[in-house]
Amino acid sequence: MVIANTGVPGRVLLLADPDEQVAHDLAEHLSGHQVKVVFCSDGAEALLQVGLQQPDAVLVSARLPLVPGAQVVEVLRRRCTTPAIIGVGPDDAEDAVQALTAGASACVARPYRPYEVLKLLGVAGPPVQELDRTVTAGPYTINPATFEARIGGRLVQLPLREFKLLHLLVAHAEKVVTRDQISAELWGGTAPKSNTIAVHIRRLRDRIGDDPHDPRVILTVRNVGYRFVPPAGAPR
Numbered sequence: 001m002v003i004a005n006t007g008v009p010g011r012v013l014l015l016a017d018p019d020e021q022v023a024h025d026l027a028e029h030l031s032g033h034q035v036k037v038v039f040c041s042d043g044a045e046a047l048l049q050v051g052l053q054q055p056d057a058v059l060v061s062a063r064l065p066l067v068p069g070a071q072v073v074e075v076l077r078r079r080c081t082t083p084a085i086i087g088v089g090p091d092d093a094e095d096a097v098q099a100l101t102a103g104a105s106a107c108v109a110r111p112y113r114p115y116e117v118l119k120l121l122g123v124a125g126p127p128v129q130e131l132d133r134t135v136t137a138g139p140y141t142i143n144p145a146t147f148e149a150r151i152g153g154r155l156v157q158l159p160l161r162e163f164k165l166l167h168l169l170v171a172h173a174e175k176v177v178t179r180d181q182i183s184a185e186l187w188g189g190t191a192p193k194s195n196t197i198a199v200h201i202r203r204l205r206d207r208i209g210d211d212p213h214d215p216r217v218i219l220t221v222r223n224v225g226y227r228f229v230p231p232a233g234a235p236r
């Protein structure tokens with residue numbers, strides 16, 4: 001079992017999912033709303049941890065090792081009244097029906113959209129206008145509501161912090177974003193290690209196809225920060 005966040009808990013969400021990175025990303029989003037995420041990688045452990053953790057809600061992926069999501073929901077409904085939410089992907093319609101029949105409270109799309117989970121937990125999320133603010137510059141479109149980053153219509157998979165970094169840069173296209181601004185947005189003002197921002201910038205450049213040795217999209221402004229210069233056409 002992994003406790004996947006460091007926020008002071010106001011609520012506890014037990015998340016059973018085979019992908020630890022998915023759990024980490026959701027936990028990082030929810031930590032700012034005083035939601036503690038307890039992570040389990042399979043259905044059997046989830047059933048054990050429900051008794052130990054006494055969570056406010058359980059979110060289980062439809063497809064879990066050892067004990068599938070629908071069966072986890074069925075067992076929970078026999079033992080307790082803890083709300084159970086089923087996470088489903090594009091090919092999980094049948095599993096979703098089984099879970100709802102077994103007593104699941106709701107279905108949510110997987111990968112998880114934090115504002116949907118917060119709503120089901122009864123926790124107020126960020127203002128809708130901020131959460132749903134899609135930003136566009138050149139061929140880049142970044143939608144934080146759906147956690148989608150697209151370049152010329154092509155979906156680019158990004159870890160959470162790099163997604164936030166790209167959203168920040170695109171939102172301020174052609175303007176310098178200082179290191180202090182990046183620190184405030186991505187680390188809550190807590191200064192990261194001296195080279196951490198540079199490492200994230202380098203990884204982000206690599207993921208979007210911006211040559212780290214000769215960048216043309218994310219430019220370094222020496223001793224100040226970075227400037228996002230969107231290409232005029234489709235990405236290289």
